Amino acid sequence: MTQATQTPQTGIQLTEAALKHISMLRQQQGNQDLCLRVGVRQGGCSGMSYLMDFEDQSKIRNEDKVFDYEGFKIVCDPKSLLYLYGLVLDYSNAMIGGGFQFTNPNAAQTCGCGKSFGV
Numbered sequence: 270m271t272q273a274t275q276t277p278q279t280g281i282q283l284t285e286a287a288l289k290h291i292s293m294l295r296q297q298q299g300n301q302d303l304c305l306r307v308g309v310r311q312g313g314c315s316g317m318s319y320l321m322d323f324e325d326q327s328k329i330r331n332e333d334k335v336f337d338y339e340g341f342k343i344v345c346d347p348k349s350l351l352y353l354y355g356l357v358l359d360y361s362n363a364m365i366g367g368g369f370q371f372t373n374p375n376a377a378q379t380c381g382c383g384k385s386f387g388v
Contacts, residue, residue, distance in 0.1 A: 287360040304342035308349035
């Protein structure tokens with residue numbers, strides 16, 4: 270895993286590799302005002318699945334927690350943040366096992382694909 274970017278908040282952290290890749294994906298969307306919403310839902314191999322999608326900043330709700338990384342915002346609802354607090358989001362472009370990787374200190378178990386977890 271690459272080093273997480275330095276930020277005063279510790280709720281959800283991004284590595285430099287993840288920030289670079291997410292910024293590139295946002296640029297491909299053609300809208301620099303998009304933020305990244307992360308969350309969890311019931312389901313997946315281990316009980317809970319990670320959610321990630323771009324969202325217009327106008328949809329940020331008052332109760333959402335917002336983490337700012339060099340002008341790029343990550344948004345998480347309070348219920349999901351209970352499961353994601355301390356999460357480090359990394360990205361690898363390796364041919365095998367590449368993509369986004371979630372290092373979640375709250376996960377008691379994770380599945381082989383790394384996209385779901387149990388608490």
